[in-house]
Amino acid sequence: MFDILWRGMAIGIGGTVLMDVWAMLLSLLPGQNRPNWAPVGRWFWHLKTGTVFHDNIADAEPYAQELALGWIGHYAVGILYGILLAAIAGPDWLAAPTFLPAWILGIVTVGAGWFLLQxxxxxxxxxxxxxxxxxxxxxxxxxxxxxxxxxxxxxLLIR
Known part of the structure; x- marks a missing residue:
């Protein structure tokens, strides 16, 4: 169990880092902004009061550390997804990873952004x-x- 947990954490961090590198590279193109995790941090902060949906997160009460909380939340979710992948795919996949299970989970997780975060x-x-x-x-x-x-x-790197 511990093996799946630590590998899942590493897998989630690796995926999140690559996604962030992609976002930073994309922001170099005209019309693209750098990622701003402050609104997400504000959203996470307001979850403690039970407020999930906002008309406009910019109108919600600010939180002094919302940028840091946004980054922490972003990586925590990525780690959670990595653990989920490792747990679902199991030891056989961890010994010989293939792209398809990771890609299926990656696409499924878009739903959390589309139907919860956004x-x-x-x-x-x-x-x-x-x-x-x-x-x-x-x-x-x-x-x-x-x-x-x-x-x-x-x-693949940690197998």
Whole structure:
């Protein structure tokens, strides 16, 4: 059990790091912003009061450490997904990883962003309130595919 836990944690960190590298590279393109985890930190902070959905997270009461909490939450979720992958795929997959299980989980996890986080931030189901919703959705799918690749490559490194 401990083996699955530590490998899952490493796999989740590896996937999250690669996704962050991708986001930083993407932000070098015209019209793309650097990731800002402060709104996500504010969202996490307000979960303690039972508030999951906001009309606009910018209108919610600020939290002094929301950027740090956003980064911590981002990595905690990535680690959770890595542990989930290791637990579901099991010891045989950890001994000989393949991309497909990581990619399936990566794509499934887009749902948490589309149906929990994005409406929680006030941008609608699957970013539906944004003028570029389809672009955001496509970028979400690409980012989570890169997250899956990072999980897979990390699993290969630690097998």
């Amino acid at each position: 409406p929680g931030l006030g941008i609608g189901w699957a970013a539906s309130k944004l003028p570029n919703a389809n672009t955001v959705r496509l970028l979400n799918l690409v980012a989570h595919t890169i997250f899956a690749a990072g999980m897979y490559w990390t699993a």
